[in-house]
Amino acid sequence: MSRHIDYGQLNALCQMRGLQYNQSYCSILSSHNFFIKQYPKIFPQQKIRLPKLFKQEVNRKPTEGTEESQAQQPAEDSHNVAVYIKKARGGHTLYGPKKSEENFVEFLAILKKLPVHRTPSEHNTVWRTLRTIPNLTSQLSDEHLKILSKNIISETWVKGSTVIANDGFYIILKGLARPQTRVYKSLVEENESKASFIAQNYHSFVFDEDFKNSLLAGLRIPSCDSMLGQWSTFGTLEIISQTESIAKYAVVMEEDCEILRIPAKDCTKLKLEEKKLENKQKVKLIRQCPYYEEWPTLSIYELVGLIKWKKFPPGHVIVESGSIISFVAYINSGYCNVYRSIVGLVKLQSKRAKKVRKLVYMGQLKEEESFGEISVLLQLPVTCTIVTGKEVEMAIIEDKDIFELDPVTKQLMLQTAQPTFGHLTDEDVKNEYLQEEKQKEWENFKDKTIKESLYYGGIIPGFGKWSHQWTSIPRNLKDTLISY
Secondary structure (H helix, E strand, O other): OOOOOOHHHHHHHHOOOOOOOOOOHHHHHHHHHHHHHHHHHHOOOOOOOOOOOOOOOOOOOOOOOOHHHHOOOOHHHHHOHHHHHHHHOOOOOOOOOOHHHHHHHHHHHHHHOOHHHOOHHHHHHHHHHHOOOHHHHOOOOHHHHHHHHHHOOEEEEOOOOEEEOOOEEEEEEEOOEEEOOOOOOOOOOOOOOOOOOEEEOOOOOOOOHHHHHHHHOOOOOOOOOOOEOOOOEEEOOOOOOOOOOOHHHEEEEOOOEEEEEEEHHHHHHHHHHHHHHHHHHHHHHHHHOHHHOOOOHHHHHHHHOOOEEEEEOOOOEEEOOOOOOOEEEEEEEOOEEEEEEEEEEEEOOOOOEEEEEEEEEEEEEOOOOEEOHHHHHHOOOOOOEEEEOOOEEEEEEEHHHHHOOOHHHHHHHHHHOOOOOOOOOHHHHHHHHHHHHHHHHHHHHHHHHHHHHHHHOOOOOOOHHHOOOOOOOOHHHHHHHHHO
């Protein structure tokens, strides 16, 4: 109800006739209805002022010979919030130039530059675009693709020219082409040559927001399966032999095309460098293990070619006591706990005891240590259980590869290696077990004594004024309680 009163309407209602008692019932009823109907007019309603909507002025390119060239934008878009949000943020309106088209033109301009003249932002633009091509990402890792993207440029091929794609991997950015032959092989197929020809059309990439529309803009869908349109790929990332026919690698340009080429030589060189670094790391790891410090380099390189990297989660049982391990391991990171099994006595509530097999912690296998040589070569069961303490990365050599080593290397491994914790005797395991049990009994007795002493003094930890929000017991208080 409005707080304002129209006193003119109020006076008119007060002076209205027909509400006196000496009038007839019908006149009083009609006057009463009229009064109730006019009563809300005493409180005038203020008009709500809405914010003014400015008409979006847009300059569109006129089309000759049509009346639509002079027409304005449709009226329903004047209430589109996206128009005003983009304008407030300094971007284009819905009727301005498309940002995706600008990005695609910018992408082509970047590829025309020499790699040394590109900025880091431009290098990232090229890399992010290449990551959206499945035929490329299925053959190259993300790191390799990022390195190769910093050294590539686009090439212009005129209509009618022939591209021999036996020296690299090609991506059509603009235009239309067709292969001379109908040889279609995938580089990722098994039991096929890696130096194969790819001629595939792909028009359903998943791009980021900035490039999604730009890659679809101007897209030409070939009239038949043999035609190669925009973003189609062909060629190889492997160096082929000179004796292989180059006819199946030929592609004819049906239009003037912009093509991006990734040289197979650069890809092969990058993989070789990575392989050298990996082998160097493996040699360093084996050389630092105690059993291999005096090994000749030639024998170590023989092991390097058989090594595979493998990771194990925390708490994973590598091998149990009494079983034969299936590989030789070299710990690169993390550590493993070593346990020996023993039969111990457990007290029951009925003052009896029963025999239970328990695992006794005997030590750790740390980084740059190896195990499993004796068990694999002599097919002897290990005497301990090995469990990962945290995530462990190992370089392993499987038992089938160990058996294929030359006799000299196998004999050298038998002479230098030793059983894992083989120096421990049964007496040592029993003594360690007794020490652990005594420590547990002492801990239980100490905790029980402290609780009884505190309770005797009226102190109940965790209740009343003895309730403290401690994440851990302070060192000085803990030492005081223990000494008490």
